[in-house]
Amino acid sequence: MPVKPISLTRPTSPTGKLIYGYNPSTNTYQIWNSLEKCTEALTGNRFVNKATVNMRIDKGILFYGYFLQTKPFTK
Secondary structure (H helix, E strand, O other): OOOOOOOOOOOOOOOOOOEEEEEOOOOEEEEEOOHHHHHHHHHOOOOOOHHHHHHHHHHOOOEOOEEEEOOOOOO
16 A cells, blocks of 8 residues: 655644834833734624734824834834
């Protein structure tokens, strides 16, 4: 009988990209593992329109009191 190669499962990588947040009123920084986790933490609903959030990231507009970026903030 021929031997079939078995494919090994790869470790799962975190979904999405890191989202960095800065709240200017409390002067705090926050990091989320994905855009869904960010929107769920800020709004309580992870099914928020992602295009709106991405537009706010691109233009530097506040989203629920946070400035959001995909790169770390320089302090």
